[in-house]
Amino acid sequence: MLTVAILALPDVYPLDLSIPAHVLGTQPGYAVEVVRELKPADVVVVPGYENPETAPAAEHLDALREAHARGSRITAICTGTFALAFAGLLDGRDATTHWRYLELLRALRPSVKVLENRLFVEDGTLLTSAGGGAGIDACLHLIRTDFGAAAAHEAGREVVASPARDGAEPQYIDVLSPMRADLTAVRSWAMAHLGEAITVDQLAMRSNLGRRTFIRHFERETGYSPMRWVTMQRVLSARRLLETSDWPVDRIAAATGFGTGSNFRSVFRREVGATPSGYRKAYLGTLGEAMSGA
Incomplete structure (x- = not known):
């Protein structure tokens, strides 16, 4: 059983929180928990939140760094990418976020290699994605990685979404x-x-x-x-x-x-x-x- 911790930062977007909770929570083999204080987990998901130009609290950034150091796979949805960037985890790495915030991400963290118009981008154990539907794609990608294409196909049917969209497909x-x-x-x-x-x-x-x-x-x-x-x-x-x-x-x-x-x-x-x-x-x-x- 793989453990999944969904980190609900202050002012979290309800949609971005509900997507991984539902898609991953209905997948056998995952034990999913929504948390406000990050605990050790195989997979960490950071949903989007309001005011991404402001860095999350130091304890949250430290927890993300510790999770990465432990080898946890970390997935960010929408502006959740900014939390990973402020923690320094994306320095020198490829990443994406919702198209509306791409220039802000570049301005705040010029060391991040920001890729435009991608549904999601995987770089090592870090997965960043755009908002809304791309969060579903990112979750299905996790399921496909952990449990295979057939499991991702069934999960896609469950949420009435295509399990075959690749990260390089455009946001718009x-x-x-x-x-x-x-x-x-x-x-x-x-x-x-x-x-x-x-x-x-x-x-x-x-x-x-x-x-x-x-x-x-x-x-x-x-x-x-x-x-x-x-x-x-x-x-x-x-x-x-x-x-x-x-x-x-x-x-x-x-x-x-x-x-x-x-x-x-x-x-x-x-x-x-x-x-x-x-x-x-x-x-x-x-x-x-x-x-x-x-």
């Missing part, structure tokens, strides 16, 4: 697109046909847009090129099958659109950092440890 779209550029239906079609051959021309035709216009709108909506996005969805689908089925690698390769087992192994290793068989073995070993400690 700078350019207003015509209504026909909403490519949700095209992405849904691709998800339902991952096991088949999918091409950019095929997707563009289904969107009723020209190839170049389709690619431009797709990248604006998702932050990725069409085929890069398809590859990510295939890898995620393969991870779920490796976790939840006893299918051989060649069958999973065919079902998720990788074709041959050799191609699947090559792409999966590049994207995940492990072979399919190695990933399955590691997942089952972690699951067994979690069940024995429950």
Whole structure:
């Protein structure tokens, strides 16, 4: 059982507090507690709070430094990023926050490498995210890291949110697109046909847009090129099958659109950092440890 401490700083945003309490609190394997004084925990979550230009109390900053030194993973939602920055934990590291506060973060802590228009950014054991919905994405990322893609998928269904949004996806779209550029239906079609051959021309035709216009709108909506996005969805689908089925690698390769087992192994290793068989073995070993400690 992994312990999770959600630190409610003064003037905490209720939404930012409720998101991790609900998403993580309904996940088996997590023991979640909302605290005002930080205690040792495997995972620490710092929700956003008002007046981020003012540093939190010294005891809170010290507690965050001690948690980091102990090896706790720390996740910040929205302006919670500022607490990590004031504690010095983000110096020289990549981080993000709600788009409205990016320039303030840069001004107050120039040593932080502030990344714009990202849902969340992970640097070592530190995870920073934008506000609202991005907090859900960050929590689902934690679940995916600790319990696998299938668990994140189920958690996403529970809160009616997509479990597949990557941190590099944009918080917002700078350019207003015509209504026909909403490519949700095209992405849904691709998800339902991952096991088949999918091409950019095929997707563009289904969107009723020209190839170049389709690619431009797709990248604006998702932050990725069409085929890069398809590859990510295939890898995620393969991870779920490796976790939840006893299918051989060649069958999973065919079902998720990788074709041959050799191609699947090559792409999966590049994207995940492990072979399919190695990933399955590691997942089952972690699951067994979690069940024995429950």
